[in-house]
Amino acid sequence: MLQYTLRRLASAVILMLFVSFVAFALVFTAGDPAASIAGEGGTAADAERIRSVYGFDRPLVLQYASWLGRVLQGDLGQSIYFNQPVTSILIERFQATMLLGVLALCFALLLAIPLGIAAGRWPNSIVDRVALLFAVVGQAMPTFWFALLLIILFSVTFPILPTSGGETWRHMILPTIVLGYFAAPAIMRLTRSGMIAALETDFIRTARAMGIPSSKILSSYALRNALLPVVSLAAAQFGFMLAGSVVVESVFAIHGAGRLVWESILRSDLPTIQALVLCFSMFYVVLTLVADIINAWLDPRIRDA
Amino acid sequence: MDSMLLDIEKLNVTIDTAAGPLKAVQNVSLRVAKGETFCIVGESGCGKSITALSLMGLMPKRAKRRAERMMFDGTDMTTLGESGMRRLRGNRISMIFQEPMTSLNPVFTIGQQLTDVMRAHSRVSLAEARERAAFLLNKVGITNARERLGQFPHELSGGLRQRVMIAMALMCSPDLMIADEPTTALDVTIQAELLRLLRDLQQEFEMGLVLITHDLGIVSRIADRIAVMYAGQIVEDGTADEIFGNPLHPYTQGLIACIPSPDHPRMQHLPSIPGTVPPLIGGLKGCHFRERCPYAMPSCMEEIELKGHEAAHRYRCILPAQTSAAHAKMAQGEQVHA
Numbered sequence: 001m002l003q004y005t006l007r008r009l010a011s012a013v014i015l016m017l018f019v020s021f022v023a024f025a026l027v028f029t030a031g032d033p034a035a036s037i038a039g040e041g042g043t044a045a046d047a048e049r050i051r052s053v054y055g056f057d058r059p060l061v062l063q064y065a066s067w068l069g070r071v072l073q074g075d076l077g078q079s080i081y082f083n084q085p086v087t088s089i090l091i092e093r094f095q096a097t098m099l100l101g102v103l104a105l106c107f108a109l110l111l112a113i114p115l116g117i118a119a120g121r122w123p124n125s126i127v128d129r130v131a132l133l134f135a136v137v138g139q140a141m142p143t144f145w146f147a148l149l150l151i152i153l154f155s156v157t158f159p160i161l162p163t164s165g166g167e168t169w170r171h172m173i174l175p176t177i178v179l180g181y182f183a184a185p186a187i188m189r190l191t192r193s194g195m196i197a198a199l200e201t202d203f204i205r206t207a208r209a210m211g212i213p214s215s216k217i218l219s220s221y222a223l224r225n226a227l228l229p230v231v232s233l234a235a236a237q238f239g240f241m242l243a244g245s246v247v248v249e250s251v252f253a254i255h256g257a258g259r260l261v262w263e264s265i266l267r268s269d270l271p272t273i274q275a276l277v278l279c280f281s282m283f284y285v286v287l288t289l290v291a292d293i294i295n296a297w298l299d300p301r302i303r304d305a
Numbered sequence: 306m307d308s309m310l311l312d313i314e315k316l317n318v319t320i321d322t323a324a325g326p327l328k329a330v331q332n333v334s335l336r337v338a339k340g341e342t343f344c345i346v347g348e349s350g351c352g353k354s355i356t357a358l359s360l361m362g363l364m365p366k367r368a369k370r371r372a373e374r375m376m377f378d379g380t381d382m383t384t385l386g387e388s389g390m391r392r393l394r395g396n397r398i399s400m401i402f403q404e405p406m407t408s409l410n411p412v413f414t415i416g417q418q419l420t421d422v423m424r425a426h427s428r429v430s431l432a433e434a435r436e437r438a439a440f441l442l443n444k445v446g447i448t449n450a451r452e453r454l455g456q457f458p459h460e461l462s463g464g465l466r467q468r469v470m471i472a473m474a475l476m477c478s479p480d481l482m483i484a485d486e487p488t489t490a491l492d493v494t495i496q497a498e499l500l501r502l503l504r505d506l507q508q509e510f511e512m513g514l515v516l517i518t519h520d521l522g523i524v525s526r527i528a529d530r531i532a533v534m535y536a537g538q539i540v541e542d543g544t545a546d547e548i549f550g551n552p553l554h555p556y557t558q559g560l561i562a563c564i565p566s567p568d569h570p571r572m573q574h575l576p577s578i579p580g581t582v583p584p585l586i587g588g589l590k591g592c593h594f595r596e597r598c599p600y601a602m603p604s605c606m607e608e609i610e611l612k613g614h615e616a617a618h619r620y621r622c623i624l625p626a627q628t629s630a631a632h633a634k635m636a637q638g639e640q641v642h643a
Contacts, residue, residue, distance in 0.1 A: 202404050202407040202408045203407060203408055204410075205402070206402065206470070207410065209361055209395060210394065210422045210476075211396055211426060214387075225412055300411070300457040301411060304459070304460075
C-alpha cells in the first residue's frame with residue numbers, strides 16, 4: 001500500500017509539473033500579454049515598457065523557471081485589477097468555494113449512495129423508480145433555474161432562508177442543495193449499477209451460501225465492490241463542483257473562486273486567471289490521486305498491480 | 306427414515322422465462338443419510354446445480370420451488386423462511402462451487418471471509434474464529450496457514466482458492482456439504498488431490514456429502530449412492546455398486562460407456578451419446594431421453610414412473626430390468642470389441 005502510494009505520488013508530481021507548464025503557457029496563447037495588459041488605449045511604447053517590467057522579453061523557458069520558482073514559494077504574482085498579491089485573493093476566495101464544494105459533495109454522497117444501494121438491491125421496484133425520477137430531474141434541470149426555484153420557495157414564499165451571501169451556515173444551505181443535487185444523479189446511477197453487478201457475482205452467492213446476513217452482504221460484501229468506480233466519479237464530480245460552481249456562486253452572490261474566474265476573464269486579469277487555472281488543475285491532480293489511493297485501499301488488486 | 310439427514314420428496318423448480326415456464330427440476334426425490342456420499346450425475350443443463358441451489362433456498366429470483374417434503378435432520382425446510390434458512394446455511398449445510406477463481410470476495414482477506422462465516426452463526430471472539438480458520442486451512446492442506454489469513458484471493462492459485470472454499474464450508478462443522486462440480490475447473494492432478502481431501506474430511510467430520518458432477522470417474526471413486534439426472538428428472542438412482550454394476554437406464558448405460566478406459570484402443574473415436582439435452586421450456590411428455598435413446602419405441606411417449614426398490618435401485622424406463630441388463634452387457638461388449 002505504501003509502495004503504491006509513493007508510486008502514485010511520484011507520477012502525480014510529474015503530472016503537476018506538466019500541468020503547471022500548460023497553465024503558464026496559456027497566457028501566451030491568448031495573444032501578446034503585454035498588449036492586453038496595456039489595454040486598448042496603450043501605445044507601443046507602453047507595451048514595450050510592460051514587456052520589460054514583467055520580463056516578457058526573456059526566453060520562454062527562463063520565464064517559466066522563474067515563475068515556477070516563485071509559485072513554489074507561494075507567490076502567484078500580482079493581480080492587475082486588485083493590485084494585490086494573487087495568493088491572498090485566492091486564499092480568501094477558495095475558502096468559500098471549498099466550503100461549498102465539500103458540503104455539496106457530502107450532500108450528494110449522502111443522498112446518492114443510500115438511494116443507489118436501495119435501487120440496486122430492488123431493481124425495477126418502486127424505490128428504483130423514484131430514484132430514477134430523481135436522477136432524471138436532477139440531470140435535466142439547469143442549476144440556475146433550480147437555484148431560483150429554491151430561492152422563491154424558501155426565501156420568498158416561506159422566508160426561512162436567506163436569498164444570497166455566504167456569511168453564515170444558513171446561507172450555505174440552498175447553494176449546497178443546488179450544487180449537490182447536480183452531482184448526485186450520476187453517483188446514484190453508478191452505485192445502482194455497481195450494486196446490481198456485485199449482487200450477481202459468484203462471491204455474493206458464496207456469502208449467501210455461507211449464511212452471511214443479508215444486511216452485511218449488502219453493506220459490506222457487495223458495496224465495497226460496487227463503490228470502486230463511484231470513488232473515481234465522486235472525485236471528478238468534486239473537481240467539477242469546485243471549478244464549475246460559477247453559476248451557483250453567481251446566483252447566490254457568494255464570493256468564491258468560481259465567480260473570480262468569470263470576473264477575471266472579463267477584466268483580462270492575466271496573473272489571476274493563470275493562478276486560477278493552475279489551482280484548479282492542481283485540484284484535479286490531487287483529487288485523482290486521492291481517489292486512486294482510496295480505491296487501492298478498497299481493492300487490494302489495484303495495490304499489487 | 307428418521308436417520309435421514311436430508312429427505313427431499315418431489316422437488317420441483319420452475320423458472321419463468323420469456324419463452325414460458327422452464328421446468329428445471331421435476332419431481333426429484335432424494336435421501337441422504339448421515340455421513341453418506343451421495344452423487345448427482347448428469348450432463349450440463351440437466352438440472353443438477355439448480356437442484357443443489359434450491360436445497361439451500363438460493364434459487365435465482367425468477368425460480369419457484371415446490372416440494373412435497375423437504376426435511377433436513379428432522380426440520381421441515383419448507384416452513385423455515387429466509388431467516389431460518391440463513392441460520393442453516395454455512396452452519397449446518399454448506400456449499401462449495403465450481404468456480405474457485407470467482408467464488409471468493411476479491412476485496413477481503415481470506416481470514417476475514419473465513420471468520421465472518423463463523424461469526425455469522427455463533428458468538429465467538431475474533432481470536433477464536435481466526436484460530437479455527439488457521440486450523441482448517443492447515444487441515445485442507447494449506448501451508449503457512451497463519452500468513453494466508455492475511456492474503457487476498459488474487460494472491461492464491463485456483464487450487465488453493467478451492468481449498469480455502471472447503472475450509473470456509475467447514476468453519477461451523479456442518480452436517481451436510483453440497484459440492485457443485487468442485488473440481489471441474491481445476492487441473493487433473495489437483496482434482497484427484499482435492500477429491501481425496503474431500504473424502505478424508507467427510508470421514509473426519511462425519512458429514513453427509515452431496516457431490517454434483519458430470520464426471521463418472523469421480524463418482525466411481527467416492528460415491529455411496531448415486532442419482533442420475535437427465536433433463537430435470539432423476540432417471541436412475543441406487544447404490545454405487547448397483548449403478549455401475551447393473552445400470553438399467555439407457556442414459557446411464559451411455560454415460561458409463563463414455564468413460565474412457567486404458568484398455569480402450571487408441572485412435573478410435575471415444576464413444577458418446579448422440580444429440581443434446583432437450584430444451585425444458587413448456588415441459589416434455591413421456592420419457593425425456595427417448596429422442597436420443599437407441600431403444601426408443603412408441604410407448605416411450607407415455608409418462609414413466611421410477612420403478613424398482615427405493616433403497617437399492619430404481620430406474621425410469623419402460624424396458625423390463627432383464628432386457629435393460631442385456632442391453633448393458635451388449636453395450637459393454639461392443640466397446641471392448643469394436
